[in-house]
Structure formats: C-alpha cells, structure tokens
Amino acid sequence: MFKWANLFGKKEVNYNMPSPSGRNICHFTLQSGEISYSLERDQKPIIKNSSLGFKICGEKDLGRNLRLIREKRSKKNETIEMPWGEDRFIKNNYNEYAFYLAENSPEARILTLRFRIFDNGIAFRYEIPAQPKFQNISVQDELTEFNIDLNTAVWAIPAYQPDRYEYNYEKTAVFNLANSVHTPLTMCTPNGYYLSIHEAALYNYGSMTIKLGPNRILKSDITPLSDRTIAHLTLPFETPWRLIMLADSPTELTENRLMYALNEPPKSDFSWVKTLKFIGIWWAMYVGEWTWAPGERHGATTEHAKEYIDAAVRLGINGLLIEGWNDGWEGDWLENGINNSFTTSTPDFDMEAVARYANSKNIEIVGHHETVGFVDNYEKQLEEAYNYYAVNGIHYIKTGYAGSKMLINGHKEFHHSQFGVNHYQKTIELAAKKHICLDIHEPIKGTGIERTWPNLLAREGARGQEYEGGALSPSHACYLPYTRLLSGGMDYTPGIFDIENAVKRISTTLARQIAYYVTIYSGMQMAADRPHVYEGRFPKIFEFIKAVPTNFERTIALAGEIGRYYVVARKDRYSENWFIGGVTDESPRKVSISLDFLENGSYEAIIYTDSEDAHYRDNPFGIVIQKKTIGKSDILDIYMASGGGFAIKLQRLP
Numbered sequence: 001m002f003k004w005a006n007l008f009g010k011k012e013v014n015y016n017m018p019s020p021s022g023r024n025i026c027h028f029t030l031q032s033g034e035i036s037y038s039l040e041r042d043q044k045p046i047i048k049n050s051s052l053g054f055k056i057c058g059e060k061d062l063g064r065n066l067r068l069i070r071e072k073r074s075k076k077n078e079t080i081e082m083p084w085g086e087d088r089f090i091k092n093n094y095n096e097y098a099f100y101l102a103e104n105s106p107e108a109r110i111l112t113l114r115f116r117i118f119d120n121g122i123a124f125r126y127e128i129p130a131q132p133k134f135q136n137i138s139v140q141d142e143l144t145e146f147n148i149d150l151n152t153a154v155w156a157i158p159a160y161q162p163d164r165y166e167y168n169y170e171k172t173a174v175f176n177l178a179n180s181v182h183t184p185l186t187m188c189t190p191n192g193y194y195l196s197i198h199e200a201a202l203y204n205y206g207s208m209t210i211k212l213g214p215n216r217i218l219k220s221d222i223t224p225l226s227d228r229t230i231a232h233l234t235l236p237f238e239t240p241w242r243l244i245m246l247a248d249s250p251t252e253l254t255e256n257r258l259m260y261a262l263n264e265p266p267k268s269d270f271s272w273v274k275t276l277k278f279i280g281i282w283w284a285m286y287v288g289e290w291t292w293a294p295g296e297r298h299g300a301t302t303e304h305a306k307e308y309i310d311a312a313v314r315l316g317i318n319g320l321l322i323e324g325w326n327d328g329w330e331g332d333w334l335e336n337g338i339n340n341s342f343t344t345s346t347p348d349f350d351m352e353a354v355a356r357y358a359n360s361k362n363i364e365i366v367g368h369h370e371t372v373g374f375v376d377n378y379e380k381q382l383e384e385a386y387n388y389y390a391v392n393g394i395h396y397i398k399t400g401y402a403g404s405k406m407l408i409n410g411h412k413e414f415h416h417s418q419f420g421v422n423h424y425q426k427t428i429e430l431a432a433k434k435h436i437c438l439d440i441h442e443p444i445k446g447t448g449i450e451r452t453w454p455n456l457l458a459r460e461g462a463r464g465q466e467y468e469g470g471a472l473s474p475s476h477a478c479y480l481p482y483t484r485l486l487s488g489g490m491d492y493t494p495g496i497f498d499i500e501n502a503v504k505r506i507s508t509t510l511a512r513q514i515a516y517y518v519t520i521y522s523g524m525q526m527a528a529d530r531p532h533v534y535e536g537r538f539p540k541i542f543e544f545i546k547a548v549p550t551n552f553e554r555t556i557a558l559a560g561e562i563g564r565y566y567v568v569a570r571k572d573r574y575s576e577n578w579f580i581g582g583v584t585d586e587s588p589r590k591v592s593i594s595l596d597f598l599e600n601g602s603y604e605a606i607i608y609t610d611s612e613d614a615h616y617r618d619n620p621f622g623i624v625i626q627k628k629t630i631g632k633s634d635i636l637d638i639y640m641a642s643g644g645g646f647a648i649k650l651q652r653l654p
C-alpha cells in the first residue's frame with residue numbers, strides 16, 4: 001500500500017465533485033501543497049474555500065506540502081434497511097471521490113481524503129494509512145474548516161460546560177460565536193439554505209465541537225484529553241466523517257438520515273434487539289415522594305417493584321426501570337458515586353425475586369447503572385455488572401454519567417473526549433455480547449453508530465424533562481427536532497401528567513405530553529409519570545401512550561420553524577396506522593394539516609388537542625378528544641395553545 005507514495009504526483013489540482021443530481025457541487029483543491037474544499041448548492045456558495053489537515057505532536061503538520069498521487073471515483077445508489085428507528089428505509093445515493101496524497105519530503109507521509117457527495121449533504125473523512133515511520137501518533141489539532149458566511153444564523157449550545165449537552169439552544173449569528181459549540185450545529189445561510197454540521201461514525205477520537213477561529217472562519221475543535229492532545233492513535237486510522245447536512249427548509253433538515261448511511265452495517269446478528277416502552281421507579285424520586293437511597297421512603301424496594309410490575313401489566317406497557325436498587329446512593333449521591341456497587345442490592349430489594357416476578361408477567365426490567373462519572377469504579381465492575389443483569393434475564397440497562405467530567409485514575413476527562421468515546425463504546429460492545437440494550441444518559445452524542453450497534457437503543461444528551469420546574473421553556477422542545485434530534489433519538493422522559501405538582505411544575509399542557517411521543521423519537525420510550533396518575537386521573541389520555549409505537553416505518557415532517565413549532569407524522573412499522581404530533585412555543589397557533597400522505601382508504605382519527613382556553617401556565621389540563629373518520633383528501637385544522645401541542649392516532653379501517 002505504501003508504494004504509491006513513490007509515484008510521481010500532481011502539485012496543483014482542482015476537482016469539481018457533483019452530487020448525483022448535480023445540485024450540490026463540492027470542490028477539492030490542491031494548491032501550493034495545501035488541501036482545501038468548498039461547497040455550493042444551486043451554484044450558490046455555502047462553504048467557501050476551507051483548509052484541511054492536522055497538527056501532529058512532535059511532527060510536521062499533515063496536510064501541507066502534498067502532491068496528488070491518484071484519484072479514484074465511484075458511486076453508490078442503494079437503500080439501507082434499519083432494524084428500528086424513525087425510517088425503515090434510508091437512501092444512500094452518492095458520488096465518491098478518494099484523493100491519495102503524499103508529501104514532497106523525505107518522509108513522504110501519505111494521506112487519503114475521501115468525499116461523498118449526496119443531494120442532501122456532503123461528507124468527508126481523512127484516512128491515514130500505516131507507514132513505516134508513522135505508526136503511533138498523537139494528534140494535537142484537526143485543522144478542518146467550515147468557511148461559512150459570518151452572517152449565517154446559528155442555533156447552538158456551548159461545549160465544555162459542566163452539564164455536558166444539557167443547555168438551552170440559543171439563536172445567534174456565526175460572527176457572534178464566542179466559544180466552542182456542539183454539533184449538530186444547525187444554521188441558515190443568508191441565501192436561505194438550511195444546514196447542520198455534524199459527524200458520523202465517531203470511534204476512538206475526540207468528539208468534534210466547532211469554534212470561530214482567529215481568522216474568523218469556523219473550524220473543528222476536537223475535544224481534548226487531559227494531556228491536551230485530541231487523540232492517541234495507532235495507524236491505520238480513519239477519522240469520523242465530517243458531515244454537512246443540507247436542506248431547503250428546516251422541516252426537510254429534520255428528515256436527513258445521512259448520518260446512518262455513513263455508518264457500517266452490523267457485523268453480527270442483532271435480531272434480538274427490540275424497542276421498548278417502559279415506566280419507572282423514577283419520577284417519584286423527582287417529586288420527592290421516594291428516594292434513591294435506602295430509608296423510610298426508599299423507592300426501589302421489592303414491594304414497590306412488584307406493584308409497578310402489576311401496574312405495567314394493567315397499563316399495557318412492557319418495561320419497568322428501577323433506579324436506586326443498588327448500594328451507593330446514601331448521602332449526596334452526586335458526590336459519593338465512587339462507592340457505587342453494581343452487583344449488590346440494598347437489603348430491602350431482592351433482584352432475583354423481582355426479575356423472576358417480572359419475567360412471569362412478561363415485563364422487561366430496565367436495569368440501572370449510575371456511575372456519577374466514576375468510570376474507573378464502573379470499568380472495574382463492568383463484566384460482573386453486565387453478567388449480573390444477564391443471569392437475571394435482564395435485557396435493558398439505563399446507564400448514567402452525572403458529573404461534569406469522567407474520572408479515571410485520579411484524572412478528569414471530558415465525556416466527549418477520546419477517552420469518553422472509547423469508554424461508551426466498551427459498554428455498547430459488552431452489552432451486545434450479552435444481548436443487552438442500552439439507554440445511555442449523559443452520553444456521547446449520537447453519530448449514527450446505532451446502525452452498526454443496534455443495541456444502543458436510546459440516549460439522553462440534551463436537557464430532558466427532568467429539568468422542568470423552571471429550567472425549560474416551551475420553546476426548548478421546539479428547538480430539539482432541528483438540532484439535537486438530528487443526531488438520533490432522545491430519552492426525553494415524556495408523559496408527565498401530574499403537571500401542577502408542587503415540587504416539579506412542568507411547563508406543558510396535557511396534550512403536549514402525549515405529542516412528545518411523536519415529536520421526540522426514542523428506541524426506548526418512557527411513560528415517565530407514576531402509574532397511579534395514569535390510572536386514576538387520566539386513563540383516556542394514557543390510551544395514546546399505550547398505542548403509540550416505538551418503531552416507525554416512515555417519518556414525514558409536516559410543518560415547523562426552528563424554536564417555534566414542529567409537526568411530524570410517522571407510520572407504524574408493524575401496522576397501517578399513522579401518528580401525528582405537534583408542539584409549539586409560548587405562542588398559540590393554528591396549523592392546517594393536509595393528510596395527502598395517507599394511503600387510500602378510511603382511517604379512524606382520535607385527535608387530542610388543547611382546548612381553546614388551555615395554556616401551559618394557567619390551564620394545562622384543558623384538553624379536547626375527538627373521534628372522526630377521515631381520509632387522504634381531508635385537511636385537519638388544529639389549534640395549539642401557548643406551550644401546548646397535539647397528538648393524533650390514525651387507525652386504518654378495514
């Protein structure tokens with residue numbers, strides 16, 4: 001492989017790389033030994049000339065003084081089938097260009113740059129082959145730029161903060177970005193195109209954040225390790241794909257699934273993976289009725305678990321999360337996590353008995369591991385901890401990494417550093433071996449690796465409903481579909497019906513709580529409130545939660561504006577039924593929904609909307625339920641109250 005470095009190469013090149021329809025054109029340039037790219041759509045500039053390359057510790061920069069040895073073109077037009085998710089089929093249609101480059105120096109280091117140009121985005125990655133004098137390297141910086149107009153609007157959350165990805169989105173302009181921000185980084189150019197910069201297939205490398213460089217150009221800022229490098233690598237190595245999703249409207253952007261197309265298919269059989277809906281010994285802790293730690297109000301007792309299993313059966317929900325079952329929660333658990341045991345339960349909780357009982361009732365237990373970021377403590381117990389669940393017939397685990405950083409052998413690392421990325425991957429692969437599915441809280445962001453590892457069913461990775469009680473405005477859930485959710489599903493913990501609870505007041509209407517099951521996808525979807533609230537006060541509304549699927553055939557974004565509102569329709573993977581959900585910010589609004597996406601025939605529609613006098617602050621319980629027979633020629637006029645939403649179930653009539 002190394003031989004091609006000895007070939008004669010071109011010093012100056014300029015390639016036009018069109019997408020299959022020709023609408024997007026990416027340009028690759030080699031000039032004076034330096035590599036760069038730019039991007040246009042409809043002949044209008046999106047990304048102007050942007051540098052590429054690396055700073056390597058103790059070596060010359062890689063990406064300078066290069067010549068082009070060889071160029072290889074290929075194309076693909078296929079449809080990928082996903083085992084679960086928002087869309088069963090994903091189009092993977094691109095033109096690919098690989099540029100094989102070598103240095104004009106005695107070392108003659110080599111590097112490949114691979115581009116894939118799609119009609120709805122572009123992606124490229126660096127591939128560094130193994131070379132005699134270049135085997136173990138430490139990367140100091142990745143020099144990838146995204147040279148976008150400074151007046152581009154951007155919706156961002158800050159990176160390197162104590163609460164990881166859990167911040168409120170803010171709209172600003174690129175020229176105003178003072179600090180690094182996370183991806184997916186969603187933007188709207190002055191000429192009206194929507195795009196989101198993100199990455200796909202993040203393995204063994206720091207996660208990419210984006211910052212405005214001193215030259216006023218957006219640049220990758222890869223999350224560093226505590227030794228200030230961004231990755232220690234043994235070559236060969238391929239970086240994650242640098243992905244730019246492109247769309248003509250914000251709703252079209254939310255349908256972009258390129259991130260999955262850029263990941264590899266699974267290497268083993270994952271047919272055992274099943275999406276799940278679950279209740280939990282959980283919200284009772286948030287509203288102060290129960291505690292994680294043992295004591296008089298301990299939530300995770302054998303008795304409570306059995307009661308919740310019975311409730312799950314009555315509610316028609318298949319899973320039960322149990323938090324606080326294990327040793328280590330005493331005192332301030334956010335400080336004391338170093339002592340957590342993942343294999344010993346508290347005296348009032350009998351894991352074997354609970355698991356047996358759940359099994360006899362066909363309820364899946366969702367086990368829980370809260371590491372509090374003490375990753376060394378967790379890694380020491382990892383094999384045993386996963387075995388413990390496996391022998392008890394438990395197939396789902398929710399993990400957690402509360403804490404501002406991960407702790408390992410006395411030093412701290414960012415959750416989204418190369419260290420964190422590798423730790424999460426270790427848990428995913430171990431879980432896969434034991435046929436366990438994961439729901440990771442305080443996770444690494446999604447980069448589509450669920451395609452390769454379908455047992456990674458869910459993650460949190462943004463402010464979820466537990467932040468309610470003041471820290472979430474109604475606009476938050478109207479930002480998520482256009483930003484965070486471009487990186488995959490989110491365990492938002494929807495379904496809180498006890499809205500006016502004195503300890504955790506929720507900024508919502510009742511209809512909005514069920515809308516979330518459609519607007520925020522998750523492969524593991526929680527009905528987060530306590531069963532007595534569902535059964536005693538709102539059995540009719542709960543019917544929607546019971547019916548809504550966790551695996552969809554197709555998703556169509558119907559209407560929306562970033563941070564203002566979002567309306568989406570999804571077809572069940574296993575029936576002819578459709579589900580529609582919508583959420584709005586503080587502004588009440590009316591939406592007209594054309595049902596022309598439906599198949600021919602009649603549907604029974606059950607429509608849950610805010611009443612005209614509903615309001616997230618003053619009248620959150622104002623809800624109207626209507627039943628109608630409708631078809632594809634109908635238009636539904638729906639009202640959403642301030643901070644409200646709506647949900648519709650469309651059942652195909654025979």
Ligand code: NOJ
Binds near residue numbers: 370400402441442466
């Ligand atoms: C934070 C998680 O997001 C939450 O769901 C969990 O209950 C707590 N950590 C405790 O593990």
